[in-house]
Amino acid sequence: MGGRSTPVGSSYPKLAERPVGKQIQSIYTDRLRQFTDQGQYREQSLLAKLYHTTTNDDKYIKKSVYSPPNLTRPTFEEATSNKFKECHLGDQFGPSWSTHWFKIQLTIPKHMLHGEHLEFHWDANNEGLVWSEDGKPLQGLTGGGERPEWILPKSWRDGEEHTFYIEMACNKMFGNAPGGDSIQPPDPNLEYTLWQADIVDVNLAVRGLRVDFWEIGDAAREFPNDSWQRHQALQVCNEIMDVFLAGEGSQESILKGRKIAQQYVGKHVDSGRVYESKEEPIVYGIGHCHIDTCWLWPWAETKRKVVRSWSNQCDLMDRYPEHRFACSQAQQYKWLKTYYPYAFDRVKEKVKYGQFQPIGGSWVEHDTNMPSGESLVRQFLYGQRFFESHFGERCQTFWLPDTFGYSSQLPQVCRLAGMSRFFTQKLSWNNINNFPHTTFNWVALDGSQVICHMAPSETYTADANFGDVKRSVTQHKSLDQDNTSLLVFGKGDGGGGPTRDMLDKLRRLRGMSDTTSQGLLPRVHMGNSVDDFFARLEDKVAAGTDLVTWYGELYFELHRGTYTTQANNKKNNRKQEIMMHDIEYLATLATLSNNKYKYPKKEIDELWENILLCQFHDCLPGSSIEMCYDDSDELYAHNHKLGTKLKDHALAALGMSESKTKSCGETVAINTLPWNRTEIIKTPEDDYTIVYAEPGLNSTDVIELEASEKATVTEKSDGVFLLANSRFNVEVENGAITSLFDKKAQREVIAKGGKGNQLVIFDDKPLYWQAWDVEVYHLNSRKELHSGRSEIVEKGPYRVSVATKTKISDKSWMKTTISLDASTGESDSPSYVSCEAEVEWHETMKFLKVEFPVDCVNSEATYETQYGLVKRPTHYNTSWDMAKFEVCCHKFADLSEANYGVSILNDSKYGFATCGNFMRLSLLRAPKAPDAHADMGKHHIKWAIMPHTGALGTDTVHAAHNFNNPLSLITIADGEDPDDDIFSSIAVAGSASLVLDCIKRGEDDEDVSRGELEKRKGRSVILRIYESMGGKSRGTIKTTLDVKKVFKTNVLEDDLEELKYSSSGEVEIELRPFEVATFRLQL
């Protein structure tokens, strides 16, 4: 016989004492809710024991208020110098966006003087900021029970009255949306009731047991049913409840409950010591607070969200030493420094101790689809310089958790800005295909790579719940290579950041992993940085792990409407990027030519910072409320004015003027682009002339055209017009191009039976996110707009035009003018058919496009992106192909065969689609949320159809630049002899695919620097050159300047390599396909 037999005299009971049943698991699990829910059993539950005592008596908490007029947001000094009026609980405050300052005179009542833990709780369902009596911003408060508490200073337990202030903002974390749908336009008339202003004495054991119970309860619900850990969790929770009931909720029973909980979560969950176990963690918790720089609230409110949120984090760091908080967006740091220096110093202190971790390296968390290459560079240049100058270090990780897709050159620009790591998660929102990787190498067009990690918890605003930690493994898609991940937690979008509860929960989850879970729950860790996480991955790769690669853009399969929504904003972005090119170029030349002229660095910084701010990922994409576009319109208008002034100053220093009134000298055309071009321009006398322009100044003398060069227009038959030049015959009927015949190539460009320049309109109701999304089914509703009869408006010989009016609806109309310019055989610039549109747009949920059915076949179309080209399918073979039914382009899109093709140029648009041989430029949308008036009103849009012989080439790249930055007229000041040679002092020769895209002065040159970083002796000129076609290319930088040395640098202008500089002033350069190269000429 095996086993032990029951020995004689065993104490094991011989007779069954009573029946014992098997627990019904679902009932005993559902029961747990009774212990911590707010429902009908609250008064009998643990929550009823949360406070030893509370008071809201006016005797102890005197409240008075000052309400500033006209929705203003005064400073502490301004606000507190006013008279305050007594107020009470139950009073209402409004309207939406208004501010109210409360003076609180608080006396801790005698019976609470020896309380366990005293807090002040304030809730009016909106946001608030606690200020000390002497004007220090201390801590943010979020209503609706989110974060109502402020811990009272110990020194106030003296029976005396103490004063502090609360600055109330009449908006919730997500603005002022009416009802429950937060993306609906804000209700301007919301009122907020002050319903809580209490002193409370907290029972800390209850607070602790509540979180113990929450996490063990989650284990009982979420661990697999076939795991013993689930069953044990359920037993532990039920035992805690039974003990509490048996003790009638006594303090003793609560403490006993905590002891029982320790069986499951261990002994150390009340401190950061829980993380000191030697076990290897795999989930790295990192606190974060995503504050949209504008979205459902204006910038002015964001400034306050920053101080509220970050002060809270500093406070939590004092109490939770393991707390680590990663925080991006230099602009927000700058706001904090400017408006809340006390809070900024507090942040700086925490940065020093490694708890507060600046991250991202960019000015804001910007959109990456639409900003130009130079804008992307400046996001990093301005961001990294801010971080380096204020915190002594640059960021190593680019951080964009919430941006709507990631363009193909980002890895290269990141590497050039000192960052080798990238964090995001937004692709988890794809609504067609599931992105297949969590941790991988992301590769740019030029081959540069960064390590990319997309948090498997699929959020940047995790609540640090049991499920978030669990999903960090169950949803990890790169486990073959590495099992670690980041868990990015904290209230976000509207600010906030981690809460006390979240940090407490993570302590329990770690304790659980070390005590009970035996590998079932991934071990979570606090106390590391995002850079520690990536450094570990880099080590692993160095030791031989091959991360999977992803080449090219991280296309986001949602939010495709953001290439089009808020057209005016997008146009301002494009125009000001071009304005900056000219200002920096002319100002650089002016410093080289005129000793009295000072490079306007401060103003240039201001202009760039404004442009970069407006590229925030809810601003430029068009997904913010109307107030944000009032803000950005104002900034763009300010920039336009300041930019015009700077350009004029630079021109004046060069002996010229843009303004016609100032001078009566000779008028010349200025070409600020680095290549020759031929353009028809209108002279001040309202004549046309043709200008064969070189870089710099060019005569505007009227040149007579040869007969063969002239543009002509005739009415060929009734309502059918023929526009012709030496290259094309263009037939226009009712605004549509029915034939575009290339005489040189002997080829028809428009597909048989097709109508080029046809305006089409679509019904545009996405599944939910109106301003963000256009959904694939909108294509089903395509409707051609019927236009009126065309008429001749320009007769040549320099330019011919026909204009056509199109009725869109009873409220909306459009006038399109199709033009063809004279073209000469030897011209440097290719010919194209251009179209100028004036639109009066008052539609609801419609999408306006213009289409071009062309006679070209290719399974891929090509689109300009930052510093290069991106190819995308023209078919819907797979779901990945079809997902790209609407894509982003910059200045052109192209559909080419091997020997011929068509480019569509635009001056301010970013949305495009090529389906088969149909090319469609997206013009205007009409979403009604979150801005009820998005895009309503007048618009001016330009585009051009440019057929070309051969495949897509540099002609298109140059033409698109020219189209966006036409020759402009300037006047040589009377008696001045402008330094024409200065324009030819810097040039790039060689491959036509090398684009000299930016000329500026060195950031730290001693005559330029504003002192943020160490100055550099002497003067330098920075050149940014990129290879635009995707082929290794050679060229020569030629300069007549007195250059001492030449360096290749990164975009932060660190010298990387000295280049050979010949005595004749030449530097040989070679660029990889799509390489972005920066050169520094040391003078």
Ligand SMILES: [Zn+2]
């Ligand atoms: Zn966001």
